[in-house]
Amino acid sequence: MSDISAFDSLVSAFCCLPGVGAKSAQRMALHLIERDRQGGSVLSEALQHALEKIGKCKLCRNLSEGEHCEVCVDPHRDKSLICVVENPADVFAIEQSGTYRGLYFVLMGYLSPLDGIGPDEIGLEAFKNRIIEEEIKEVILATNPTVEGEATAFYITKLVGLQGIQISRIAHGVPIGGELEYVDSNTLAHALSGRRLITK
C-alpha cells in the first residue's frame, strides 16, 4: 500500500459511522481525497464545531446549542402540550410532519432495568417537576411501539396519572399508503383494536 497511516486511520475513523463497513469507509475516504477535498475539509470543521457547540437543552433534554433549545424558548409553541419521545431523531420526524406545535421531552433512551437504565437515567424526575411547574394539560406519549417503548409509556402513564393530567398515546395502525395485504398481523391487530367510530 502506498498511502499508509493517514489514509488507513481515516478509513477506520469512517468505520465508526452507523451502516458503514470497511468497503464503504474506503470509498468515502477515496472520494474525499481524490475528488472532493473541499467537502472533506468542510466536513472536518462542521464535525469539530458541532461536537463543541451541541449539548443538551436543560428543559427538554433534546440536542441544543444553547442552554435551552429553540422549541422550548419559542413563544409561539403551545406550552400546555408536551410530547415524550425516545430520541432527537423522533423530534426531527415529528417536526417534519409539520402538524405538532407543542413542546417535547426527549428521554434519550427507554426504561431498561436490566441494563441499569431506570427512571432517573431517562430524566423522569425532571419531567415530573416540569409538568407540574409549567401547567401542562396533556402529555402525548410517542415512545416507539416496542416492548421497551410500551413499558416506558406505561411507567410514565402511572407517574403522570397521579398529577391529574390528561395522557394520550399516538395511534398505531396501518400506515398511510400501506396496503392491508402487506401489513404485518401485529400492526393489523392494533389497527382493529384501536378503531374509531365514524357514526354513532
Place this chain on the structure above:
Amino acid sequence: MSDISAFDSLVSAFCCLPGVGAKSAQRMALHLIERDRQGGSVLSEALQHALEKIGKCKLCRNLSEGEHCEVCVDPHRDKSLICVVENPADVFAIEQSGTYRGLYFVLMGYLSPLDGIGPDEIGLEAFKNRIIEEEIKEVILATNPTVEGEATAFYITKLVGLQGIQISRIAHGVPIGGELEYVDSNTLAHALSGRRLITK
C-alpha cells in the same frame, strides 16, 4: 428544530459523501453527537490530517504521504512489471488479492476526449518516459472492462507497442464462485473467446 446551524451544517457536510442521502446523514450526525463523541472527534482529526498529508506519488500517481509511495520505493517489488489501473481503489483491490508483486501506474481516470481528458490528463507522457527509463519488461493493462477502459487500454497498447515492450490485459470471464446460469451474456461471450487450451 432545537439544534440549528451546527447540527444542520454537519448533516449537509455528511451529504457530500458517496451513497449518503439526507436520512443517513442525519443518522450519522445523531450517532456521533449522541453516542460516539470520541469517534466524531477522531474522524474530524483523521480527515484534517489525511487532507493535509496525502498527495500523489511522483512516479506512479497513486495516493501517497511522501514524494514517492511505498510501492515505488519498496526494494522487494519486481521493478520489471508495471500494472496500469484507473484508480487508487483498483490498487487496493489488487494488493488485497495478494498475488501481484510488481509496480503500478494509476491513471486517475480514463481517456475521455469529449470531457477534455486526453493522454496528458491521465499522465501517459510520464508513463511512457517511465517505462523507457526503468527498463520495464511487461505492462499489464488492468483498466476496467468498460467502453472507456477498453479504449484507454487500446491507446496504451499503441503507445507502448512502439517501445518493443510486452503488453498484457487481465483476463475477463466468469468470476470464481459465479454460476454460468447467472452470468450475463457479454461476460460469457468474453469467457468463451478468451478460453485457454488445457491439452494440446
